[in-house]
Amino acid sequence: MQGELAEILAEYEGEKGALIPILQKVQGKFGYLSEKAVSEIAKFSRMSESEIFGVASFYAQFYFARRGEHTVKVCLGTACHVRGGERILDEVKRELGIESGGTTEDYKFSLERVACFGSCALAPVMVIDKNVYGRMTIAKAKDILAEYH
């Protein structure tokens, strides 16, 4: 890991204000920001680990624990909420055996609840990785998850 991390950091040598792109790139490579990664980024950017963590934890896009291979996002925005998004989320939770924010033990899936994808016409919506699934029902959710197993 150290070598790959150093490679990413080397790209930003001497650049100021590059923290967010660094964090994104590191997360892109390793899937999340580990303690070790934050510590190395801190040393590289001459900031403290707490400062780096403060920035990263402000954004929903950064994760601090190993993620599942697939990220399942269930929308609970207004439209999806009205059309039963909560029940879809419950089904996914049951199916994967994790709470929202959690990751399955086999690191296959991570689950998140989100507030609106802007696909309200398709409500309720579930998104896995970059694929959007609209007009969800409990049965459909189950089938779709099965495709990713």
Next chain:
Amino acid sequence: MVISQETKIINLAIDGQPVKTKEGTTVLESAQQAGIYIPTLCYHHSLTPSGSCRMCIVEIEGMRGFSTACTTPAIEGMVVKTNTPQLQELRRDILELILSEHPYACLICDRKEHCEPFHITLRKQAETTGCTMCPKNGRCELQKVVDYVGLTEIRLAPSRREAPILKDSPFFDRDYNLCILCGRCIQVCQEVRGIGAIAFTYRGSRTLPGTAFDKSLQDSGCQFCGACVDICPTAALTERSGRWRGLPERSVITTCPYCGVGCQLSLEIKGNRILRTVPVMENSVNSGQACVKGRFGITEFVHHPQRLTMPLIRKNGKLVEASWEEALDLVTEKLASYKGDEFAFIASGKCTNEENYLAQKFTRTVMATNNIDTSARLCHAPTVAGLAQAFGSSATTNSISEIRSAACILVVGSNTSSTHPVIALEIKRAVQNGGKLIVADPRDIELCRYADIWLSHSPGTDVALLMGMMRVIFDEGLADLAFIKEYCENFDAFKKSLKNFNLDSVEKVTCVPGDKIAEAARLYATYKPASIIYGTGITQHSHGTDNVLALANLAMLTGNIGKPSTGVNPLSGQNNVQGACDMGALPDVYTAYQSVDNPDIQKKFEIAWGCSLSASPGLAVTEIRDAIYKGEVKAIYLMGGNPVLSEPDAKHAQEALNKLEFLVVQDIFLSETAQLADVVLPAASFAEKDGTFTNTERRIQRIRKAIEPAGNSKPDWWIICQIAGRLGGKGFSFEHPSQIMSEIASLTPSYGGVSYQRLEEGAIQWPCPDDAHPGTSILHAGKFARGKGKFSPLIYKSPCELPDKEYPLVLTTGSSLYHFRTGTMTRKITGLNAIEPEGVIEINPVDACPLKISDGSKVKVVSRRGEVIARAKVTEKSPPTVVFMTSHFAESAVNILTNPVLDPVSKTPELKVCAIRIEEAQEL
């Protein structure tokens, strides 16, 4: 930095009142200067204003909306209103939002004036639910702001964060249920301390000051300086010590007794007990900052149950309590038979100027010998010798407050963040201001994080490194030849000696790449003003004086001396090392370095003291040991030192003390050395007596008696006077240290204008020759003290003991932030012991691996002189082949290992380099 002469004065009106202020001042500062109160919560004058709490909003004519006074610069003709009904209404709304997340029942209770009866019992509950149970009650800034804006009702539903109280610091608690998210703790940690142990973490309603991955403070780099506690407007951060004792009855401003920075501290006192020690804001030394030792490491040792409270006399091999009469009589009777060179006095950089003055006066007049020396011998004697030779005055050339304005700083042989934490803040401030930082240290010390260049040279190769830099500076035409021509001498001889230091050979000796050395040289020579800061990493070598001379050369070569933010600045380790030397507690000089072998000076002192004096210099601390073995020195009077742990080859040092016929030790604790004494005299601590300390920048500062001495302990000056008087000494009938200072001033040119009366108005930096003289912040301005600055040609000498097959590693020594010297004071502090309970040996993974040493395992460290057991800390902070230990722990006393070889000029031992090997230790 040059202050612009034409700072424009501008006029504005605040609440109808005309206000004059300097351009660049904010509206808030202008109002404060005019005595107009504007409520604030997130603002603090030592921080960059953030304008986040919105309490300081004001109306400014012609500006839309409401501006925050703390971030708005005052401009000519501005008309400001701070207290309109609309502003107050807005402030109440904002404050309501803030308070919906903070316990507020008491804040707005209309009966709060009458609320008292359960005060004392309720205070003791662990969680704060209202003002009367809050340790900050009476000092809380929320209380003040709520009163001012007239908030009487909170319409929002209370929301409690239910945050657990974090107790991961040994000194303070963090109760974020009381946090108002002003961000001051975070700002002070990042901006002022340069640490950033905490930051705002998460977002929205979850936002709180926190650490990365919610780690403990210690794992996040917290140095427990307490700045966050001091700056917190509420009780979210509160010191545990003295928490339930209520408000102090009085406070006394004094000088910190730890390192040579001389931070001004306010001792808050109730009865005869110190509740807390808080850094003083208004002074140029520490401006409201302290370190963990000064902030949290004083109360407990002053009030420690192990303080010596009665004299002890050895009877049948055991130390037993005795009366002062009995002890003083015994000391007098014994010492009477050792007058002359059989006697030696070891004075101390921990004691006051007045006490050190009396120590040398006693030794010279009553005991008729010049055998007097101090602990300075073990640290800064090469500075005294080297800087006197090069410049003519043996002290720090510039002042602490100038460091922040330096364009370049070279820190060499000083782990400043550990040894002089408040000076490290100035260095970090300089870096924030755009200054360049070069760190030359074998180890990856904290300052390396802020450095532009880190030169990790092999221990003991400083002369080669520095001469290499100077060769580059000279060869590349970066030397300030005009300065050298006008102000210096002996340059040609020096120039010749540079020939031996081409970068290739320097690279071989120092193990630092030549281009890095060249880069550092260019940086130092071109970014002006440049300042040099050094510590015992320079002096504790068998060629320590040469190291100092090399630094003096470097400063002169680039003209970086005699001007603001330049100079050669040694950092003295103890609070009063500078003063002890100034006072003539040295074997070859009287006060202010007046030689004992100069007949005129001898005469001056003979007349003043009314007795005849010896013209032959006495023995240095490090020579006394051999003199004891030879039977030449038979009795020693030791004031406040602990040579059993502090001297090199400690086993040998202890054996020597055992050989003495008579040993008197005067201390506040029964130190390892005091345990060997024939008579132990209990001394009062710094908080229990009056006096002065001279800090590392030559600033003479008062210490003030804040409480009565513990038990029957007495101030050192009183004890010396008693013994001197009983032995027939004249001129020892002092009733107060101020009288001693008058005598010092009359005999000491550089202290001539110093008196307690003047010190009340402010501390003075010597030289201050007379009453009218303002003191001197920069030495050698316009002219060197010795006339011309003298260049010294140098050759490189390697350390006396280099690694070999049998002892393959280099041991270097130093200090931790959390302990001090031999630990006599700091090891009494529970919290400091919790953070750092034992001495470790730092070793690089490269060296640890083949020896099968894992982090935390116990190892035996062996040198030619002895062996100790210590826990290994496997870390890349120490480079390969170099291991590191601190000198604070008797259990793993590093000086059992160190090499007693001396610098021939200054007689300072080579504590920084010796060869060792590491063996796996059997678990005992």
